[in-house]
C-alpha cells in the first residue's frame with residue numbers, strides 16, 4: 001500500500017517525508033529541491049503491538065508498514081508541463097492515497113512560490129492541476145468509448161454516460177472523489193482509470209511549533225474550505241518534528257514533544273490516519289519468535305488473511321485459530337485464553353476482525 005505526498009514546492013513535503021521514513025530525502029529552502037521521487041517505507045505505530053510484545057516477549061517485533069512517495073512540488077500549469085511536478089504525476093497515479101501538504105506558517109526566510117501565505121489558494125492550485133491531469137486521462141478514455149458507443153455498443157454507451165458525468169464535474173473544478181456516482185459505476189468505470197483526484201486524500205497543515213496543538217487561523221481557513229469533502233485535516237509542525245526525529249534517545253524526543261504539548265509525534269497520528277484512509281486493518285501473529293502485524297483489507301476472510309503471509313497458507317487453508325485482541329490482553333497469554341475457552345476455531349468464511357490474533361492450519 002502506497003501513499004503519495006503532494007503540494008506546492010518548498011512547503012515541507014520532503015521534511016515531512018524525513019519525519020516519517022528512515023530513508024533520508026534532501027530538503028532545502030528552495031523550490032524544486034526534490035527532482036527524483038523519494039520512496040520510503042514507514043512503520044505504522046500501533047500500541048497493541050507494544051502490549052503484545054510485553055505479554056509474549058518475542059525475539060522480534062514487526063509492525064505493519066505503508067510506502068510513502070515524495071515527489072517534486074507542483075505549480076500552476078504542472079498538468080501542462082510547467083515546473084517539474086508533471087513528469088512525476090505518474091508516480092502519484094500509482095499510489096492508493098494522497099497526502100496533501102499545505103503551508104500554514106509565516107516565515108519570510110522560507111520562499112513561497114506564490115509569494116504570499118494563503119493556504120486555501122495553494123490547495124486550490126494543487127487541486128486544479130490534479131483535476132486537469134485527470135481530465136486529460138479521462139478524455140483519452142472518452143474518445144475511445146465514444147467510438148465504440150457509436151457502433152451501437154450498449155455497454156460502451158453506459159460507460160460513456162458515466163465518464164461524461166465525471167468530465168463535467170472535473171471541468172467545474174470538482175474532484176473525481178466528489179462526483180455523484182453509484183458504487184457500481186465508480187467501481188466499474190472510474191476506479192480502473194486510477195484518476196488522482198479519485199484517491200482518498202488527507203490534508204496536512206504544516207504549522208509553526210506554537211500552533212502544533214491547536215492550529216492557527218490558516219488551519220481554520222483550510223478546515224472551512226474542505227468541510228464538505230469529508231476528508232481529514234491533520235495539524236503538524238513538520239519542521240519541529242523533523243528536529244525531534246534527529247534527537248538520539250526516546251527520552252529526549254519525548255521531553256521535546258511534551259514541551260510543545262504533544263503526547264506523541266504528529267507524524268504517528270498521520271501514518272495511522274493514512275493507514276485508515278487506505279481501508280487497511282491489522283491482524284496479529286504472536287509467537288515467541290516473532291510478534292507481527294499483518295495488513296489486510298477490511299472485509300478479508302481468514303484464507304485471504306493467511307495469504308498475506310504466504311500464498312500456500314491461502315491455497316491449503318484448513319482453519320484458523322482466533323483470539324480477539326482484548327481477550328489476549330485480559331487473559332494475558334495464549335495458554336490462559338485457551339483454558340478459559342476463549343480461543344475460537346474459524347473456517348473459510350470467517351471475516352477477520354481488526355486486532356485478531358491468529359494461527360493458521362493448512363495443508364501444502
Ligand SMILES: Nc1nc2c(ncn2[C@@H]2O[C@H](COP(=O)(O)OP(=O)(O)OP(=O)(O)O)[C@@H](O)[C@H]2O)c(=O)[nH]1
Nearest residue numbers: 009010011012013014015028029032033034073239
Ligand atoms: N519554518 C519552517 N520551515 C519549514 C517547515 N517545514 C519545512 N520547512 C523548511 O522549508 C524548506 C523546504 O522544505 P522541503 O521539505 O524541502 O520542501 P518540499 O515541499 O519538499 O519542496 P520541493 O521539493 O522543492 O517541492 C526547508 O528549508 C525546510 O527546512 C516548517 O514547519 N517551518
Ligand SMILES: [Mg+2]
Nearest residue numbers: 013014033034
Ligand atoms: Mg522536496
